[in-house]
Amino acid sequence: MPSPLHDALPPAATSKPLPLAHRAVLIALTLGAALLASTNHISGSDVAPDEMAASPARIISATETASPQFRQSWVNPRGHTTAAHSSAICVLPGGDLLSVWYGGTREGAADVAIFTARLRTGSPTWDSPRRVVDRGTAEAELGRSVKKVGNAVIFPDRSGLIWMVYVSVSMGGWSGSALNVKTSRDEGHTWTASERLTLNPFLNVSSLVRNKPILTGDGRIGLPVYHEFAWKFPQMLWLTPGPGGTVLDYRIRNLSTQAGLIQPTLVPLDDDRMLMMLRDGNPERRLQTAYSDDNGWTWSNPQDCGLPNPDSAVDALRLRDGRILLVHNHAASGRENLRLSVSSDDGRTWQPRAMIESTAKKEYSYPYLVEDQQGLIHLTYTWHRERIKHLEFNLAWLNAPATLAESLAQ
């Protein structure tokens, strides 16, 4: 089967194999190359993590016994962009909150940019949004065509470095996405240039991110991601941080072969166990849960957890009292409400708590939960696809009977 390039050339010599002496030299070279390759690559990170990172020292305040606290604010000002979606929030090592989202004229438009905003400790209002990445800057930093940018998450690692992982698309729709990493050493004031991650074999398309990571005891970051091209399934991206805010090594593992389940959210439980909750794109529209006994390395088959899911993202958080807090659209279709639910049995059954939003024909979606050092829970979500709303509350508010009875949604 000669090459057509070869066809166009003068007739080639017959297929004489390599002389024996050449073979010997090349075999020696092969062994040398193998030695070089094996010494330059890390092999230790290809195992399940022994343990999760110890939680940052928590100030055990009187939060649990304190009076209910609740506050709401807007992350982005009205009219900042026509559309805003897919927020994430993190607690910075200094105590400030940093939120990230994307905004523009509409989802997927060329003018969409990724913005961050900061809520300084003690301040009631968020600082003005800052544009961190848009199509132009991503193109310049990655050295390639970028059609649009999308979902982004931010989180601090154990060393205090702030990571941003965001989606960019060079061709097609969201299923043509790839993931990029930026890091910040100064709590999100400045960011390194974007670095592209190659996560898929075919043209590196279809890796997306939505939820917060887990940090392991050996320094790795386990970031739940998902795949959308051809069929949808959840994956886990294991990142090994390198010096100077770089990515030393990474690899991706498929979490489930059950199609239609995306946007995994992870909740560390006791010992080495972990809970995963999954958005359901299948006609059944049921929120799915799976469990891991080895810190997120391998997973059970996803099962219906008894809650509906209108093919929409959820987020969950382990509370200090051991329960799990879930934020979700409590409907089998539409994103017209947003509810808090809690589980006392590691996600097997759920008790409804406050309905925090409910308006017909409006969208409340893509919730993101974190807890700060004082035990306050922070929730951001998409409000009407126009703004990002921030709620801040404590366990006392969550537990108060009035919270369930007097849901915020009017």
Added chain:
Amino acid sequence: MKSIFDPVFFGFVCAAMLWLTALWFAARCRLKACNWVKAGFGIMTGLILFLPIGGLPVWSWAFSFCPNPSLPLLGAVCAALWQRLCGIAVFKPADWSAIWCFGGVGGTALYLHPILLPSLDLYYWGWHPDVAIGSITVAALVVLAFGNRLGVLFVAALLAYGLGALESHNSWDYVIDPLYWLVSLGFGVARGFRRLNSWRRRLSLAPALGTPLPAASVN
């Protein structure tokens, strides 16, 4: 680990492939490829690749969609270029056959296995250095032991992997890429058609050759 060569790789690969394609078409059109024609096509190729479209040069667009050219693809392009420029056939027909066979089989396994075996994640093993390096080394040794020059491309892939030459950290991206796979499949299909046609020709000639002689002449 950032790639150290990828933009250079890509500029070179794009230029070489475009140039070779132009020369191939010239040969098809019976245009004699004298040195002036070669140089002319070379300059044209350079100009086309650096032509900015939408703010990015053409080669950068190619890089956007296929940022990890495999070493066998690069090697095939280099060998064809060398043969075109210097008249020295680096790869013999058996080597080309092995290159396209490996691209077709390897690419089909890597890209299509999730359809048949969704629980198997072959790509993941490309991140496992022991498995990756071991399998590429064994493949190189076996192929070289048989005297096939495809083994040289595997050695180049090992070296490139050791140096972190591509953007990807996955070793399979050093030996297979979608473009190489598709080109390999194209050659495989073309060869299949050629065989089918020759088989049909033989079949159509067979009755004529097999017609028994008239009985009268037997005596």
